[in-house]
Amino acid sequence: MKYPLLSNAFSSRDIAEGQKVLKSKQITMSHKTKIFEKKFANYIRSKYAIMVNSGSSANLLAFSLMTNPMRKNRLKPGDEVIIPVVCWSTSLWPIVQHGLKPIFVDISLSNLNLDLKKLENSITKKTKAILCVHVLGLSSNMIKLLKIAKKYNLIIIEDTCESFGSKYKNKFLGTFGDVGTFSFYYSHQITSGEGGMIICNNIRDYEILLSLRSHGWARDKFILKKYKKYYSKIDPKFLFVNSGYNLRPTEIQAALVLSQFKRKNIFKKNRNFNRNLIIKLVIEDKKYQKQIKFLNVEKNMDPSWFGLAILVDKKFINKKKKYLKFLEKKGIETRPIISGNFINQPAIKLYGLNKKKYNFNNAQMIENQGFFIGLHTQKMSNKLAEYVSKNLLKINEI
Numbered sequence: 573m574k575y576p577l578l579s580n581a582f583s584s585r586d587i588a589e590g591q592k593v594l595k596s597k598q599i600t601m602s603h604k605t606k607i608f609e610k611k612f613a614n615y616i617r618s619k620y621a622i623m624v625n626s627g628s629s630a631n632l633l634a635f636s637l638m639t640n641p642m643r644k645n646r647l648k649p650g651d652e653v654i655i656p657v658v659c660w661s662t663s664l665w666p667i668v669q670h671g672l673k674p675i676f677v678d679i680s681l682s683n684l685n686l687d688l689k690k691l692e693n694s695i696t697k698k699t700k701a702i703l704c705v706h707v708l709g710l711s712s713n714m715i716k717l718l719k720i721a722k723k724y725n726l727i728i729i730e731d732t733c734e735s736f737g738s739k740y741k742n743k744f745l746g747t748f749g750d751v752g753t754f755s756f757y758y759s760h761q762i763t764s765g766e767g768g769m770i771i772c773n774n775i776r777d778y779e780i781l782l783s784l785r786s787h788g789w790a791r792d793k794f795i796l797k798k799y800k801k802y803y804s805k806i807d808p809k810f811l812f813v814n815s816g817y818n819l820r821p822t823e824i825q826a827a828l829v830l831s832q833f834k835r836k837n838i839f840k841k842n843r844n845f846n847r848n849l850i851i852k853l854v855i856e857d858k859k860y861q862k863q864i865k866f867l868n869v870e871k872n873m874d875p876s877w878f879g880l881a882i883l884v885d886k887k888f889i890n891k892k893k894k895y896l897k898f899l900e901k902k903g904i905e906t907r908p909i910i911s912g913n914f915i916n917q918p919a920i921k922l923y924g925l926n927k928k929k930y931n932f933n934n935a936q937m938i939e940n941q942g943f944f945i946g947l948h949t950q951k952m953s954n955k956l957a958e959y960v961s962k963n964l965l966k967i968n969e970i
Contacts, residue, residue: 573959574903577879577946578759582828589831593824605826609769611833616744618752618771620778622785623826627733627755627768628662629819634729634751634770635666636784637777638701642814644776647672647727651700656686657935659705659914663731667703668923675699676915676925678932683870684881684909685712687934692720701727706735706745707910708944709875710867714740714748729753733768734910736761737840737876746771756829759946761843761876762836764829767821780814788816835949843877843947846957850880853961863888863967879944881909888967889940895967896943902963904945912939 593599605623613621624630638647647653649671655664657676667674677694680687684707691702702721704712721728728749732738736754738745746752756767772778779795790796790811799811832839851866865883869875884892896906911917913935915926945960952960 573956575945575956575960576903576905577907578763579948580950581758581763583831583835586828586831589827590824593827598823600823601820601826602823604823604830605821608826608830608833611830612769613771615833615836616747616752616771618747619773620775620781621769621771622778622781623821624768624770624785624819625821625825626766626819627731627753627757627760629817630733630753630755630768630770631662631731632666632669632817633781633784633819634753635670635672636815636817637751637772637780638727638729639670639672640780640784640814642776642780645727647700650698652696652698653701653703654686654691654694654699655703656705657913657915657932658684658707658910658938659703660731660733660910661914661917661919663703663705663733664914668925672701673698674925676930676932678934679707679938680712681934681937682867683710683712683873684708684867684938685710686717688712688716688720691717695720695724695726699724699726701729703729703731704749705731705910706733706738708879708881709735709738709877710870710873711735711738711740711745713870713872714743714745715872718748733757734760734878735876737836739874739876741872742874750774751777756825756832760878761839762829762832764821764825764832767825767829783814784816785819786816787818788812788814839949840876842949842951844875846947846952847877847880849952849954849957850961850964853957854964857961857965859962859965861968864964877947879907879946881942881944882964883938883941884943884967886941891967891970892941892943894970898966898970899945899963904960904963906943906945909938909942909944912942 609621652673652675730749730752732746733755752771754769756764790813
């Protein structure tokens with residue numbers, strides 16, 4: 573048997589929608605992208621949504637926006653941005669790339685997200701923003717986080733790449749802050765193979781993001797109206813009003829994810845079913861002796877699960893590497909919880925981002941004891957669930 577992170581991500585209908593785009597020969601970003609952006613914004617309860625070619629690009633745009641000279645309340649070189657030390661590389665690097673200073677904060681073991689007490693203790697006069705990284709469908713207490721941000725007048729950016737569809741107090745993650753970013757990578761809640769989204773509620777931020785996504789170009793009519801005085805000298809079809817990139821998605825990506833979007837609630841329900849089934853079979857097994865542990869869902873959290881986080885018991889830490897190799901041989905694909913304690917990555921030393929050599933005990937515990945397996949968008953058979961659960965319990969037999 574095999575249990576990859578995700579199986580059969582695309583239905584025949586999804587593929588057919590992608591093929592329609594290919595046959596139309598309209599491959600570059602067009603009307604399907606706009607349709608998806610509108611549907612996404614309406615669903616997530618945000619005013620604006622801008623699709624991009626990846627979640628990493630969405631994070632890049634988030635910090636390009638926050639440091640952009642067109643933005644009144646903008647971040648400036650040297651400003652501090654709080655980031656959880658359990659993060660993805662392209663959560664971190666846009667901070668560095670824009671001349672800002674990342675301030676790493678440890679995580680809470682109960683939700684794998686920012687420890688809010690440690691966060692508040694890390695705030696200085698130079699702190700200007702908080703980057704949340706919502707891990708595997710979970711979050712910190714977002715109401716408390718908002719109060720902290722308001723108290724210190726901090727910008728909130730939400731990296732929701734792993735948590736599309738998750739809610740805190742019935743409000744979607746990604747909609748608490750100034751901007752929220754999402755990923756449609758293959759193993760995520762909905763997928764276009766690659767792809768991402770950034771959302772906001774401010775019309776000025778929306779205008780800036782549209783230009784940044786596409787070369788700094790002013791292509792949209794409502795933006796072009798503001799630059800009529802340049803029309804006599806510059807062709808309005810090629811008017812550049814800002815810096816920018818080319819982070820546009822293809823129309824094929826939009827078609828694929830638009831088709832998947834129709835089944836988002838089914839996917840969420842099935843992932844939750846699969847998670848509960850695996851946990852139930854593990855805990856009820858006669859061989860279960862708390863060799864591994866699972867996270868409890870905190871109050872007010874309605875997760876849209878990306879993966880099933882697992883912690884091996886302390887006494888098996890030395891066996892973990894061998895254990896993961898065993899699971900892989902059994903066809904059960906595993907991953908670290910994001911990148912573990914990111915402070916251990918060699919690139920941190922390269923850029924001198926932990927010169928004071930701070931320790932982050934909770935993040936290190938997650939790296940030492942944690943990993944995750946996938947949760948599929950189709951309901952698992954009992955046979956497959958039993959295969960996974962029985963192999964998960966064999967750490968003490970290795």
